[in-house]
Amino acid sequence: MAHGVGETLVLFLLAVYFSKGMSIRHHHESNDNESTSSSFIDGRFCLSWRLGVETNNVLLWRTVPTQCLQYVEDYLIHGQYDRDLELIMEQALSYVDAIPLVADGMDGWILDVDDTCLSNIYYYKSKKYGCDPYDPLAFRAWAMKGGCTALPPVLTLFNKLIDKGFKVFLLTGRDEGTLGQVTIDNLHNQGFTGYERLMMRTMVYKGKSAATYKSDIRKQLEDEGYRIWGNVGDQWSDLQGNSSGNRTFKIPNPMYFVP
Amino acid sequence: MAHGVGETLVLFLLAVYFSKGMSIRHHHESNDNESTSSSFIDGRFCLSWRLGVETNNVLLWRTVPTQCLQYVEDYLIHGQYDRDLELIMEQALSYVDAIPLVADGMDGWILDVDDTCLSNIYYYKSKKYGCDPYDPLAFRAWAMKGGCTALPPVLTLFNKLIDKGFKVFLLTGRDEGTLGQVTIDNLHNQGFTGYERLMMRTMVYKGKSAATYKSDIRKQLEDEGYRIWGNVGDQWSDLQGNSSGNRTFKIPNPMYFVP
Incomplete structure (x- = not known):
């Protein structure tokens, strides 16, 4: 799936808008100050939300939570979805x-x-x-x-x-x-x-x-x-x-x- | 749950042994060379494995995969399990x-x-x-x-x-x-x-x-x-x-x- 530059820019701006200024792309855990950053908190929430969805605990949801846009894109595009499918x-x-x-x-x-x-x-x-x-x-x-x-x-x-x-x-x-x-x-x-x-x-x-x-x-x-x-x-x-x-x-x- | 120093040391040594030398604790995604490290690969595998278990796709397993010891401890002890439960x-x-x-x-x-x-x-x-x-x-x-x-x-x-x-x-x-x-x-x-x-x-x-x-x-x-x-x-x-x-x-x- 090739990204056009325009599409990427629009997605990026939307991500920034919906993430309320969170630092996107990095949802990793560490022990430093970053562990309290909004991206860290959003990443943890989105991982919990995704588990809730996949286990049929979260039902009848109409849209992905806006703060999880970048998380879901990362999940789908950058390998974890493929790994999950393969397993x-x-x-x-x-x-x-x-x-x-x-x-x-x-x-x-x-x-x-x-x-x-x-x-x-x-x-x-x-x-x-x-x-x-x-x-x-x-x-x-x-x-x-x-x-x-x-x-x-x-x-x-x-x-x-x-x-x-x-x-x-x-x-x-x-x-x-x-x-x-x-x-x-x-x-x-x-x-x-x-x-x-x-x-x-x-x-x-x-x-x-x-x-x-x-x-x-x-x-x-x-x-x-x-x-x-x-x-x-x-x-x-x-x-x-x-x-x-x-x-x-x-x-x-x-x-x-x-x- | 207080960790005794001895217990923590034993767990640490076991983790090092079973992780086949992987750099434990960091299971994050990035675009640099670290993305091909064994900790990154193990982290991805263990996340897939956990999803497989929670969705009832992986059945009749007798033990946690040894390379996921540190991952499972991190998951249970460092907040994500609590977040999942709360959601x-x-x-x-x-x-x-x-x-x-x-x-x-x-x-x-x-x-x-x-x-x-x-x-x-x-x-x-x-x-x-x-x-x-x-x-x-x-x-x-x-x-x-x-x-x-x-x-x-x-x-x-x-x-x-x-x-x-x-x-x-x-x-x-x-x-x-x-x-x-x-x-x-x-x-x-x-x-x-x-x-x-x-x-x-x-x-x-x-x-x-x-x-x-x-x-x-x-x-x-x-x-x-x-x-x-x-x-x-x-x-x-x-x-x-x-x-x-x-x-x-x-x-x-x-x-x-x-x-």
């Missing part, structure tokens, strides 16, 4: 290795799409990494471009699942009518091929929460006879409710909350 | 404020005991904060002293629940036969008074997982007619399974895993 996917790969597959073709696995298979970080950069509220029209316009990039560690897991003979189901809250074809194209151009079904939100589930919609679809898969061995998503609404899977994997997402 | 309990307090209590006395709330109401950090210090494997005899000897200290933000929540008229149930895997009286005494000497029941593990649940045992007990409470509004624990086995509660709160614990 989680290593756990998933080890788990996959230990699953005794049955030869009946009913061993299933579920993956969410947005910010699980495909990244929207480049889009959220334009929304101050979630400090701006959700903008459905702008997000749709972004998704219509079909230019989301794969999350490499998730693609690695996906390919392993396909190779081992799992039936992989991609389950997304994206609207089938408007985003069906472009989502298929985007998944394919990023290497997500060979899955069993892409399951998108239809009129039947209009207005229902992601948790309800996804629980219903997973229940239908189990009713068809599939064993859901694993379920990967960036939202707890991907992972909780009915038929959630024998094991779930929560991918980090400090940018937005889907109920 | 989570603030979420719980806000949630409590919004609950419409019914005047039938059946509004319930569940709290775990060890490392939820009462802290064992002082004990785990002697076990390299979980880098040493679980030692049931030593833990029992520690618990028999009745000297665990309250986690202040959890005690604040507890008192608010009592004041508002919730029926508070303390649900612990501690063995009733051996630790019953000392646990009651320890809870009382730390200010946990006025709860409805302390529910401890009896012979019926010997050998069963915490998740199974706690699910069963919660189900029994619901069968009695209690509405479980909230459920607080430091282990996912406190929070998953049947009758888990309308909302759950995961307290951090990077020291041990209970299945």
Whole structure:
């Protein structure tokens, strides 16, 4: 993701504005006077906030706290997010290795799409990494471009699942009518091929929460006879409710909350 | 928790040994050459590992990775753990404020005991904060002293629940036969008074997982007619399974895993 100079300048000015003059970029701990600086305090708060979000302790939040703009950018862009993803996917790969597959073709696995298979970080950069509220029209316009990039560690897991003979189901809250074809194209151009079904939100589930919609679809898969061995998503609404899977994997997402 | 000089020295030497010569204490990010140092790399790994543990992505781990001994000590002792706890309990307090209590006395709330109401950090210090494997005899000897200290933000929540008229149930895997009286005494000497029941593990649940045992007990409470509004624990086995509660709160614990 190349930063334009103008974009970087705007982000920098916004960061300064919202950080109320805090010294941005350095959120480290030390024993000197700096330990009482506002950047230190903000860094500690933002780390607590991120943990709260990832553990499903902080719910129904609409925007990232403004003082965490720089923190979230640092987290996403400068390596920790990638490390977190890799560690989680290593756990998933080890788990996959230990699953005794049955030869009946009913061993299933579920993956969410947005910010699980495909990244929207480049889009959220334009929304101050979630400090701006959700903008459905702008997000749709972004998704219509079909230019989301794969999350490499998730693609690695996906390919392993396909190779081992799992039936992989991609389950997304994206609207089938408007985003069906472009989502298929985007998944394919990023290497997500060979899955069993892409399951998108239809009129039947209009207005229902992601948790309800996804629980219903997973229940239908189990009713068809599939064993859901694993379920990967960036939202707890991907992972909780009915038929959630024998094991779930929560991918980090400090940018937005889907109920 | 006062550190003796001898203990501190031993811990320091252990830290140096297990950190493979890494420069301990500084886990910060920067753009200079330090960003490739082993302390930086270990710090990133340990932060990923802790997130993996707290999100239930890393399961069935027996010990803290040895290179994270100093990281976990720093986390627990130098403020971030306290900040994390406070933020989570603030979420719980806000949630409590919004609950419409019914005047039938059946509004319930569940709290775990060890490392939820009462802290064992002082004990785990002697076990390299979980880098040493679980030692049931030593833990029992520690618990028999009745000297665990309250986690202040959890005690604040507890008192608010009592004041508002919730029926508070303390649900612990501690063995009733051996630790019953000392646990009651320890809870009382730390200010946990006025709860409805302390529910401890009896012979019926010997050998069963915490998740199974706690699910069963919660189900029994619901069968009695209690509405479980909230459920607080430091282990996912406190929070998953049947009758888990309308909302759950995961307290951090990077020291041990209970299945």
